[in-house]
Amino acid sequence: MDLAGRDLVAIGDLADDELEALLDTARSFQDDPLGARGRLDGRIVCTAFFEPSTRTRLSFESATHRLGGAVIGFSDAGATSTKKGETLEDTIRVLAGYADLVVVRSPQAGAVRRAAGIVDVPVVNAGDGAGEHPTQTLVDLFTMQRHFGSLRGRRVALVGDLKYGRTVHSLVPALERFDAVPVAVPAPGLGLPDGLGEGVPTTDLESAAATCDVLYVTRVQQERFHDAMAYEAARDAFRVDAELLERMSSKAIVMHPLPRVGEVAADVDPLPSAKYFEQARNGVPVRMAILAHLLGEAP
Amino acid sequence: MDLAGRDLVAIGDLADDELEALLDTARSFQDDPLGARGRLDGRIVCTAFFEPSTRTRLSFESATHRLGGAVIGFSDAGATSTKKGETLEDTIRVLAGYADLVVVRSPQAGAVRRAAGIVDVPVVNAGDGAGEHPTQTLVDLFTMQRHFGSLRGRRVALVGDLKYGRTVHSLVPALERFDAVPVAVPAPGLGLPDGLGEGVPTTDLESAAATCDVLYVTRVQQERFHDAMAYEAARDAFRVDAELLERMSSKAIVMHPLPRVGEVAADVDPLPSAKYFEQARNGVPVRMAILAHLLGEAP
Amino acid sequence: MDLAGRDLVAIGDLADDELEALLDTARSFQDDPLGARGRLDGRIVCTAFFEPSTRTRLSFESATHRLGGAVIGFSDAGATSTKKGETLEDTIRVLAGYADLVVVRSPQAGAVRRAAGIVDVPVVNAGDGAGEHPTQTLVDLFTMQRHFGSLRGRRVALVGDLKYGRTVHSLVPALERFDAVPVAVPAPGLGLPDGLGEGVPTTDLESAAATCDVLYVTRVQQERFHDAMAYEAARDAFRVDAELLERMSSKAIVMHPLPRVGEVAADVDPLPSAKYFEQARNGVPVRMAILAHLLGEAP
Numbered sequence: 001m002d003l004a005g006r007d008l009v010a011i012g013d014l015a016d017d018e019l020e021a022l023l024d025t026a027r028s029f030q031d032d033p034l035g036a037r038g039r040l041d042g043r044i045v046c047t048a049f050f051e052p053s054t055r056t057r058l059s060f061e062s063a064t065h066r067l068g069g070a071v072i073g074f075s076d077a078g079a080t081s082t083k084k085g086e087t088l089e090d091t092i093r094v095l096a097g098y099a100d101l102v103v104v105r106s107p108q109a110g111a112v113r114r115a116a117g118i119v120d121v122p123v124v125n126a127g128d129g130a131g132e133h134p135t136q137t138l139v140d141l142f143t144m145q146r147h148f149g150s151l152r153g154r155r156v157a158l159v160g161d162l163k164y165g166r167t168v169h170s171l172v173p174a175l176e177r178f179d180a181v182p183v184a185v186p187a188p189g190l191g192l193p194d195g196l197g198e199g200v201p202t203t204d205l206e207s208a209a210a211t212c213d214v215l216y217v218t219r220v221q222q223e224r225f226h227d228a229m230a231y232e233a234a235r236d237a238f239r240v241d242a243e244l245l246e247r248m249s250s251k252a253i254v255m256h257p258l259p260r261v262g263e264v265a266a267d268v269d270p271l272p273s274a275k276y277f278e279q280a281r282n283g284v285p286v287r288m289a290i291l292a293h294l295l296g297e298a299p
Numbered sequence: 300m301d302l303a304g305r306d307l308v309a310i311g312d313l314a315d316d317e318l319e320a321l322l323d324t325a326r327s328f329q330d331d332p333l334g335a336r337g338r339l340d341g342r343i344v345c346t347a348f349f350e351p352s353t354r355t356r357l358s359f360e361s362a363t364h365r366l367g368g369a370v371i372g373f374s375d376a377g378a379t380s381t382k383k384g385e386t387l388e389d390t391i392r393v394l395a396g397y398a399d400l401v402v403v404r405s406p407q408a409g410a411v412r413r414a415a416g417i418v419d420v421p422v423v424n425a426g427d428g429a430g431e432h433p434t435q436t437l438v439d440l441f442t443m444q445r446h447f448g449s450l451r452g453r454r455v456a457l458v459g460d461l462k463y464g465r466t467v468h469s470l471v472p473a474l475e476r477f478d479a480v481p482v483a484v485p486a487p488g489l490g491l492p493d494g495l496g497e498g499v500p501t502t503d504l505e506s507a508a509a510t511c512d513v514l515y516v517t518r519v520q521q522e523r524f525h526d527a528m529a530y531e532a533a534r535d536a537f538r539v540d541a542e543l544l545e546r547m548s549s550k551a552i553v554m555h556p557l558p559r560v561g562e563v564a565a566d567v568d569p570l571p572s573a574k575y576f577e578q579a580r581n582g583v584p585v586r587m588a589i590l591a592h593l594l595g596e597a598p
Numbered sequence: 599m600d601l602a603g604r605d606l607v608a609i610g611d612l613a614d615d616e617l618e619a620l621l622d623t624a625r626s627f628q629d630d631p632l633g634a635r636g637r638l639d640g641r642i643v644c645t646a647f648f649e650p651s652t653r654t655r656l657s658f659e660s661a662t663h664r665l666g667g668a669v670i671g672f673s674d675a676g677a678t679s680t681k682k683g684e685t686l687e688d689t690i691r692v693l694a695g696y697a698d699l700v701v702v703r704s705p706q707a708g709a710v711r712r713a714a715g716i717v718d719v720p721v722v723n724a725g726d727g728a729g730e731h732p733t734q735t736l737v738d739l740f741t742m743q744r745h746f747g748s749l750r751g752r753r754v755a756l757v758g759d760l761k762y763g764r765t766v767h768s769l770v771p772a773l774e775r776f777d778a779v780p781v782a783v784p785a786p787g788l789g790l791p792d793g794l795g796e797g798v799p800t801t802d803l804e805s806a807a808a809t810c811d812v813l814y815v816t817r818v819q820q821e822r823f824h825d826a827m828a829y830e831a832a833r834d835a836f837r838v839d840a841e842l843l844e845r846m847s848s849k850a851i852v853m854h855p856l857p858r859v860g861e862v863a864a865d866v867d868p869l870p871s872a873k874y875f876e877q878a879r880n881g882v883p884v885r886m887a888i889l890a891h892l893l894g895e896a897p
Contacts, residue, residue, distance in 0.1 A: 037341055042635055044663050046656070055393060058345070058371045062397040065343050065369035070663035072656045074673065075373065086857035094653060094856060097879030098660040258393060259385035281396030336640055354692055357644070357670045361696040364642050364668035374672065557692060558684035580695030 004296030007116040007123045011134040011170050016177060019138075025289035025298050026142050026282075033066070036288055039297040040069030046099035047073030048092070049126070051107045055258065056126050056135070059283035060103050060291075067288055067297075072099060089118055096121045101295055104128075122294040130166060136257055137170040139286045141178065143279040144214060147253055151178040157208035158182055160218040160238055160263060162197075163190040167257045168218060172196055183212055187220050187234045205238060209247040215240055217256045217263050241265035245273060255279050303595030306415040306422045310433040310469050315476060318437075324588035324597050325441050325581075332365065335587055338596040339368030345398035346372030347391070348425070350406045354557065355425050355434075358582035359402050359590075366587055366596075371398060388417055395420045400594055403427075421593040429465060435556055436469040438585045440477065442578040443513060446552055450477040456507035457481060459517035459537055459562060461496075462489040466556045467517060471495055482511055486519050486533040504537060508546040514539055516555045516562050540564035544572060554578050602894030605714040605721045609732040609768050614775060617736075623887035623896050624740050624880075631664065634886055637895040638667030644697035645671030646690070647724070649705045653856065654724050654733070657881035658701050664886055665895070670697060687716055694719045699893055702726070720892040728764060734855060735768040737884045739776065741877045742812060745851055749776040755806035756780055758816040758836055758861060760795075761788040765855045766816060770794055781810055785818050785832040803836060807845040813838055815854045815861050839863035843871060853877050 003018055014022070029036045045064040047057050052075055061071045088111055095102050096119035103124045104112045109131035116123035127133040144151055156175055162168050162184055172192070175182045184192055184202045192200060209215060217240050225231035240254060245268060256264050256276040268274045292298045302317055313321070328335045344363045346356050351374055360370045387410055394401050395418035402423045403411045408430035415422035426432040443450055455474055461467050461483055471491070474481045483491055483501045491499060508514060516539050524530035539553060544567060555563050555575040567573045591597045601616055612620070627634045643662045645655050650673055659669045686709055693700050694717035701722045702710045707729035714721035725731040742749055754773055760766050760782055770780045770790070782790055782800040790798060807813060815838050823829035838852060843866060854862050854874040866872045890896045 042664075044660055052377070054373055058373075058394070058397050061371045062343055065371070066341075071371075072659045072663070072669075074652055074656075078650070084857050085859040090857060093875050094878045095656070097875065098656050098882060259383050259389060261384040277392050277396065280393045284397060351676070353672055357672075357693070357696050360670040361642055364670070365640075370670075558682050558688060560683040576691050576695065579692045583696060 003293040003298070005122060006294055008134055008290060008294065009113050009116050009123070009125045010132040011137045011174050013134075019141075019177070021298075022138060022286070022289045022293060023142055023145060025292060026138075026285040027146070028299060029066075029288045029292075030282075030285040035299060036067050036292070038068040039292055040064060040067035040295060043069040043101070043295060044099040045069055045071050045291060046095050046102045047071060047075075047126075048095055048102055049073065049075050049105040050077040050111075051105055052076045053105050053127060055280070056105065056283075059280075060126065060287050062284050063287035063291055066284060067292060069291070073103075088115060092119055092123075101291065124290060124294065127166070130164070132170055133166050134170060135283075135287055135290060136167055137174050138290070139279060139283050140167075140171055140216070140255065140257070141174060142286050143255060143275060143282050144180070146282070147275065148213065148251075151175070151180040154180045154214065155212040156180055156182050156214040156216055157185050157203070157212040158216050158218070159185040159205060159208065159240070160187050161190045161220045161224060162186045162192045162218075164221070164224060165218045168216075169193070169196060171216070172200065183208060185238070187238055188230070190220065190224060205240070205244070206247065209244050213249070213252050215248070215252070215254045217254065217260070219259070219261060219263055235262065239263060239265060240268060242267040242271060245271060248273060302592040302597070304421060305593055307433055307589060307593065308412050308415050308422070308424045309431040310436045310473050312433075318440075318476070320597075321437060321585070321588045321592060322441050322444060324591060325437075325584040326445070327598060328365075328587045328591075329581075329584040334598060335366050335591070337367040338591055339363060339366040339594060342368040342400075342594060343398040344368055344370050344590060345394050345401045346370060346374075346425075347394055347401055348372065348374050348404040349376040349387075349410075350404055351375045352404050352426060354579070354582075355404065358579075359425065359586050361583050362586035362590055365583060366591060368590070372402075387414060391418055391422075400590065423589060423593065426465070429463070431469055432465050433469060434582075434586055434589060435466055436473050437589070438578060438582050439466070439470055439515070439554065439556070440473060441585050442554060442574060442581050443479075445581070446574065447512065447550075450474070450479040453479045453513065454511040455479055455481050455513040455515055456484050456502070456511040457515050457517070458484040458504060458507065458539070459486055460489045460519045460523060461485045461491045461517075463520070463523060464517045467515075468492070468495060470515070471499065482507060484537075486537050487529070489519070489523060489533075504539075504543070505546065508543050512548070512551050514547070514551070514553045516553065516559070518558070518560060518562055534561065538562060538564060539567060541566040541570065544570060547572060601891040601896070603720060604892055606732055606888060606892065607711050607714050607721070607723045608730040609735045609772050611732075617739075617775070619896075620736060620884070620887045620891060621740055621743060623890060624736075624883040625744070626897060627664075627886045627890075628880075628883040633897060634665050634890070636666040637890055638662060638665040638893060641667040641699070641893060642697040643667055643669050643889060644693050644700045645669060645673075645724075646693055646700055647671065647673050647703040648675040648709075649703055650674045651703050651725060653878070653881075654703065657878075658724065658885050658889075660882050661885035661889055664882060665890060667889070671701075686713060690717055690721075699889065722888060722892065725764070728762070730768055731764050732768060733881075733885055733888060734765055735772050736888070737877060737881050738765070738769055738814070738853065738855070739772060740884050741853060741873060741880050742778075744880070745873065746811065746849075749773070749778040752778045752812065753810040754778055754780050754812040754814055755783050755801070755810040756814050756816070757783040757803060757806065757838070758785050759788045759818045759822060760784045760790045760816075762819070762822060763816045766814075767791070767794060769814070770798065781806060783836075785836050786828070788818065788822060788832075803838075803842070804845065807842050811847070811850050813846070813850070813852045815852065815858070817857070817859060817861055833860065837861060837863060838866060840865040840869060843869060846871060
């Protein structure tokens with residue numbers, strides 16, 4: 001197994017031992033921050049965000065700095081030559097001349113795969129439209145692993161928009177690779193797409209709370225609904241609050257990729273099962289591990 | 300006195316000895332830049348600017364780099380999840396997972412106090428609407444102290460918009476704590492608000508020039524006036540120029556928080572009493588002192 | 599010759615030995631990256647971009663980091679006090695208090711010269727409207743020198759918009775200083791302006807390909823033409839593709855300051871004569887050399 005010099009475009013690009021190695025390194029960086037210091041001294045990471053995503057961008061930048069590296073980049077396409085008609089390929093080739101690794105966020109599915117194919121430096125997918133968001137999936141797996149140890153047999157209820165939610169699409173097969181059990185709790189009309197939902201049991205939110213180890217809640221976007229009433233009904237039916245959590249086992253946890261807009265009520269925040277802010281924080285050691293491995297500087 | 304781990308939301312949060320300690324440290328960093336190097340090695344400061352303020356942001360970033368720290372952040376709210384409906388509280392909690400200290404600029408008075416209340420890392424107020432801007436006040440005090448030594452008995456004329464000017468509201472009580480004497484020179488209809496103006500003598504600009512140690516000039520914003528003529532009259536009546544400065548004592552100085560748009564004429568710039576660019580430059584050592592103290596790395 | 603503390607506003611500001619020294623240093627940094635490490639430790643470069651230019655900004659930022667320096671700055675004027683009516687002079691004076699060197703990009707010809715005149719720290723012109731873009735010219739010269747060794751007698755065909763193209767205006771006199779021979783291949787109505795074109799022979803694209811060492815292609819902007827058909831005709835007549843390159847000598851090269859929008863066909867990219875991505879990459883060592891010399895840290 002050697003991840004040095006590789007790209008990370010989709011979670012499926014990683015063999016099982018590579019996935020494990022990344023999670024192991026993330027754990028060691030989190031437990032021993034000093035062991036990470038200086039690994040990327042003299043290296044430059046470019047964050048090329050063709051659409052804004054402050055959270056993902058800042059966690060990559062924080063990860064780079066924690067390893068001693070430097071960052072260049074842009075946070076939206078407005079200031080780039082894309083506006084002048086430059087192709088993505090040309091932009092990426094130029095950026096690859098300025099940095100040792102390029103993190104790309106694009107509104108267009110498949111764009112990061114194309115970018116990765118044309119440059120020699122490692123390219124990391126930070127989300128490409130309806131495509132993949134592999135580093136988020138790694139963060140999710142890491143968060144569950146830190147809490148439960150092994151994921152084997154853990155029941156993970158996926159709640160909300162399972163049809164358009166990119167996060168969920170990457171998470172389902174990843175869970176299956178770790179022998180965890182995904183369970184679908186879809187908002188009305190927003191079930192798992194064909195090819196992904198086979199073999200995934202469906203249940204309602206209350207049953208999920210009573211029987212699952214993880215409630216993985218996602219945002220239901222208003223624009224998926226034809227009218228405001230249907231949206232509000234769905235939103236309210238899929239709200240996770242402290243009352244619901246009384247049905248959960250004491251070891252069970254609530255996760256959310258954030259941002260949330262009410263799907264998880266504020267009264268959950270102080271409860272020990274609320275793991276979404278820890279999940280966000282885990283973005284840093286996980287992305288540190290990714291950067292260190294792809295740049296050949298892992299422990 | 301221990302500032303390590305504390306927030307800085309309002310100047311009133313600081314005890315007298317804490318205020319003095321910050322100014323002392325700023326002086327030592329300015330006099331001996333090498334003594335500052337490397338103090339924040341491995342630390343990350345997040346500049347979370349929900350409204351643009353290039354000057355304040357860049358002076359914080361410069362201060363961080365002078366101390367050896369790294370910076371992540373954003374320069375306006377456009378690129379953040381706030382647009383997707385995320386609460387300030389959630390955003391700050393996530394940022395606090397990425398950085399060791401968060402500097403917040405907000406258009407909303409009180410927002411930074413709320414932010415500071417919910418996270419464990421230190422939070423610094425870089426201006427919250429009509430609220431406070433404590434680091435500007437520290438820069439102002441530092442600039443006067445560097446010039447005069449003690450502030451005791453110094454007469455500081457506050458010129459222009461004293462009603463809406465946040466800078467002035469923080470400066471008046473701070474001056475009084477140092478036994479300096481604020482004097483009001485308000486533009487028409489823009490006097491000090493109730494609760495702040497008691498005991499502050501009012502005078503006109505010519506008398507102030509003749510009798511004060513500092514002319515602290517602020518911008519009079521056109522939108523405060525009902526018609527353009529009233530604005531222009533006020534603006535012209537409160538313009539500080541070289542001719543006016545002939546009335547000043549040779550030790551007296553002119554300050555301005557900048558940006559200016561004509562309140563201080565360009566013919567003042569070459570005069571030794573013009574201190575506003577030095578005042579801007581002082582933003583760096585003062586903010587270095589703040590960062591070093593709150594992060595427990597002061598000398 | 600001493601470049602320490604100097605500004606770089608126009609290529610004509612540099613004496614011949616200074617130009618050579620910059621190119622020599624760029625070469626040494628490219629050949630021995632370790633020799634560059636740490637030269638700007640503790641230094642801060644401000645990238646003040648009053649109009650967006652991601653490519654130029656990122657290459658300056660990469661250059662700074664490769665030398666161990668830190669960067670502060672902004673990528674467009676939207677977030678600056680310019681919007682509040684602050685003069686360029688005031689903004690630059692403030693920035694000069696925060697950084698050790700200021701890189702300025704402005705939409706206004708002459709603006710950077712004015713900025714350089716008022717502050718003590720070195721100011722570098724990163725393009726000022728129809729004015730100059732000296733660092734691009736240095737990158738162009740460096741790229742030719744790396745390929746050919748001496749430029750003496752080399753024929754450099756300038757293709758496309760020679761009337762408005764700032765890049766070309768700086769390049770013509772620079773080539774003449776190195777005893778290279780510029781040749782004009784203008785798009786219709788877009789010839790070299792008076793005062794620059796004297797003595798420069800004009801030819802067509804096919805002859806240029808057959809007789810020149812360099813095809814330096816520039817973008818023909820649609821807004822220069824009165825109607826779409828004239829634009830399309832010009833664009834198509836000046837497209838450089840693999841078929842045209844068969845006329846070139848085996849040592850000849852194709853350059854382009856990028857971004858391109860079809861002036862150089864994609865089928866040229868894999869050919870050894872395609873030098874435009876290497877040219878972009880050369881932006882880093884050349885700008886490293888500029889920063890190191892102006893900050894007194896050259897080898």
